Amino acid sequence: MRPILVFCLPAIGDFIRCHAAIQIIAERFPGQSIDVVTSRLAAPLARLMPHVRKVWVAEKHWKPGLKERARLARELRKENYQAAYMLTSSTKASLVPWLARIPERIGYPREFQFGMVNRLPAGWLKSMVAFGSRKTRLAEQVCAIARRGERPAEDGPLPAPQLVVSPEELAGWRQRNGIDAARPVIALYTSDFANKRSWPMERFVSIARDHAARGWSVWLVGGPRERQAAAEIRAHLPEAIDFTSTPDIAEAMCQIAASTVFLGVDGGISHAAGALGGPCVLIYGSNRAYLHGPVNAQVIFLEPPISTPGWVENTRAVSEDRVREALATAIRKHAPQFA
Known part of the structure; x- marks a missing residue:
């Protein structure tokens, strides 16, 4: 059977959301190999995704990029793909499977x-002109492409993206880093405190102190954008462990998978936490969790109260008490031994 190629979105959170579509394709074509194309940043996550055989890297900002895309197309042509699912709407991305002569290229012609x-999914025109409350979520859009626009037999929930870190890999990571598996951990993902999507620094510190006082370890996860925030938290709580200088995103997945509970804000790392399947509490601005959050069932979302002014994007109106209650619920449900 000839393999299938899926052109995924380049940002970490969006790439993880594409795994919902990959699961649908794998169910439609059991036994067929599925390869993906994504950015260099997101590519290391592909090996943690069930059903994915191989990952190709396509940089997002090739300028003008024709030479590089033609080179990638020549490599893809050798694989003899039967179909390419275009989950990204970029014309530059669509050029690659066309140059690779992949016979079936499925997607919405968003850049015409x-x-x-x-191959245009059923109802493609209606989807293209939808706006406002009628516009479908990104997760729904990629699943519609995977289903070719056909509704599922039963209108159930979207497939939940999955990232799987093996027990052996997790045990090796703990051993290399001297991590005591018996000690509970709260992982904090803050984003940049200057970012309106974040939560006030003093509240993160307060939650971290609560857990540290109960014998928990506090881990600060993320990347370059979170390093200054991690330094500010450690200035108030020196015992917190700063993992924001981790050079490999796959290692960051071990950090999250090894934690007991994850507390974060809107961002790609929070999508990873949801896909890894552990207890997860996420703080979002008003009306943003449904559109932009993970669809994984174990995630608890906290947004400003409905009585606050509409379209509140910052998260200050989410109180510490609500966060403490949500963390207690998540731990009691998914890690009762630490409740």
Whole structure:
């Protein structure tokens, strides 16, 4: 059977959301190999995704990029793919499977790449012109492409993206880093405190102190954007462990998978925490969790109260008490030994 290629979105959170579509494709074509194309940043996560055989890297900002895309197309042509699912709407991305002569190229012609995309899902025009409350979520859009626009037999929930860190890999990571598996851990993902999506620094510190006083370890996870925030938290809580200088995103997945509970804000790392399946509490601005949050069932979302002014994007109106209650619920349900 000829393999299938899936062009995924480049940002970490969006790439993880694409795994919902990959699961649908794997169910439709059991036994067929599925490869993905994504950015260099997101590519290391592909090996943690069930059903994915191989990952190709396509940089997002190739300028002008024709030479690089033609080179990638020549490599793809050798694989003899039967179909390419275009979960990204970029014309630059659609150019690659067209140059690779993949016979079936499925997706919405959002940048009017007719011809490069030659199989349009049912209802594609209605989806393209939808706006406001009628516009479908990104997770729903990629699943619609995977289903070719057909509704599932039963209108159930979207497939939940999955990232799987093996027990052996997790045990090796703990051993290399001297982590005591018996000690509970709260992982904090803050984003940049100057970012309106974040939560006030003093509240993160307060929650961290509560857990440290009960014998928990406090881990600060993320990347370059979170390093200053991690330094500010450690200035108030020196015992917190700063993992924001981790050079490999796959190692960051071990950090999250090894934690007992995850507390974070809107961002790609929070999508990873949801996909890894552990207890997860996420703080979002008003009306943003449904559109932009993970669809994993174990995630608890906290937003400003409905009585606050509409379209509140910052999270200050989410109180510490609500966060403490949500963390206690998540731990009691998913890690009762630490409740």
